[in-house]
Amino acid sequence: MKQLLFIIICALTLTTNAQTDKLQLERELFNLPNVSFTEATKPGDPYLTYDLMVKQPIDHQNPAKGSFYQWVQLRHRGFDLPTVIETNGYFMARSKNEVEQILNANNISVEFRFFGKSGPDSLQWQYLTNTQAASDLHNINQLLRQIYKGKWISTGISKGGQTTIYYKYLYPDDVDMAIPYVAPIDNAFEDTRLYTFMDTIGTPQIRQRLFDFQKLLLMNEDEAIKKLRWYAKGAKMTFNYVGDFGKVFEYAVMEYPFAFWQWGRSADSIPTNKKLDDYLDELMETSSISNFSDSDLKMFGPHYYLAASETGYYGYNIAPFKKYIRHFTSNPTATFPPKEANAKPTDGSFHAGLQKWLAEKGNNILYIYGGIDAWSAARVQVSDKVNSKSFLIPGASHGVARIKNLPENMKTEFAGKIKEWTGLDSKMDVLNRK
Structure with a gap:
């Protein structure tokens, strides 16, 4: 009887704490300027989910040119927990990512501008740049930092991984570290490194x-x-x-x-x-x-x-x-x-600035690539001048190059880098649970 009573009390306590968190979170979200939200929590989820629509300038350099609303999905686990900002390269990704799982972190998933729900009625293509997209992320970071004051980590896969890198390049102080997956950094309109890759x-x-x-x-x-x-x-x-x-x-x-x-x-x-x-x-x-x-x-x-x-x-x-x-x-x-x-071919200036920064100042980045993935032909080569690390998983393809598939020695080193740069412990075993 006492054991049953104890279980009931614990359940009631957890429910009360969750309700308190929910009320506080909704109050905090309500107070954010230019943000509307609706709850999207599913029954049984151990976290709160909210769909946010964040008002963004079409041109961050000249807000008078108009605005659009960008879709952001928030998974809230706790105010005192770290926060992952997931930089999608295309449409909204709804599934949980590895980084939020191993860190038991809050997750902020951001749909890329001009995709899905996240664009103006009439697309003005000249404002679709990586600089504008990074400014979108910076704006979201500054808004939600008012709620989440702990460590911030950015992550993304493929084009989303590219976005993670560009965001770290343009706003290096927004996050404590970045974890891009299978992210190519092409060096030209026709990156011929791919041909060498295919030949070998x-x-x-x-x-x-x-x-x-x-x-x-x-x-x-x-x-x-x-x-x-x-x-x-x-x-x-x-x-x-x-x-x-x-x-x-x-x-x-x-x-x-x-x-x-x-x-x-x-x-x-x-x-x-x-x-x-x-x-x-x-x-x-x-x-x-x-x-x-x-x-x-x-x-x-x-x-x-x-x-x-x-x-x-x-x-x-x-x-x-x-x-x-x-x-x-x-x-x-x-x-x-x-x-x-009317896209004008790249002149290479964005790439040149990025490569210089990656080689000299691109610190606290953990890159993940697949050994047989064609995109690895354009992978970042980490210089010895920066505090970053690249993990090339032998035999892994674009969809297999993930933290859970790192060899054990790499996995240990990966977790060690996260601990070194953020002080956070990584619970890798959660990725093996079905």
Whole structure:
């Protein structure tokens, strides 16, 4: 009886504390300027969740040019706990990230400007820059620091990882440390380091198998296109941006090895039986023509605009396939900015400033990369002048390069760096729980 009474008292105490936290948090949020919020907590969640809409200037240098509302999702665990700011590169990420879990931290997830709910009714493309996006994050940081006064850590994956790096570069004092995952820092509109990566990754046998796969498809382009047209029609795809369906096909074929390594496909998935249908099935599974459809290109238009105008990207080396390629005479780019945006090719100035800072002042950053991920061709090379560390996970692809998959010695060093730079303990075992 006494044990049951004790359990009831503990449950009531926890409920009372949670209600107190909720009332205090909502009072604090209500007092923040230019912020509206709604609760989004799900039954059984051990934290409070709120969707915030934060008013942001379209141009942080000239707020008179207008504003928009940016979607921010807050997961509150405690006022005295550390805070993770999750810098999405695209749309809002709703799932819990590793960093908030190992630190039992509050999490502030920010949708990138001009994606999803986070943009003005009419996009003014000249204000889509990494500097403006970092200023969005700084504004959110300054607002929510009034509530969360402990350690702050930034993190993001892929383009979100790029954003983590840019944010640390432009506002180095906003966070105590940064943890970007699989974040490429391209050095040009066509970063040719990728070609070296493709020529050296894996075994010669796998590389030959990839080449033979692409070659057979290109040699059977007419028949392949006939089959793919029916697929595209059934899926109601249009390709007005790219134009010629043959170009769409060749884009998908040239993209294949990049996607193969990015996602860690098995060599056994590459057909060798010369049956065209099997080759097309594998192509569509790994680098589908849908990636080049009007709907997909529109969805990721802001990403392509930034890649073309500021951050750089990659292209396709057609030299080995010159005798089979019909629609390109030079290396095509993998960048498809909205035509109405009139993106001007990057002049490299943003990259030059960033690289200088990373080499000389880019401290307290833990980079995570995958050993076979194609994006690792453009990974940050940490200089010996800064207090940062890069972890390249052997055999890991873009989706596998995560803290939970670090080898044990790396995991120990990773946790040690977090402790050294923030004083926080990392509970790595929580990542192994289902």
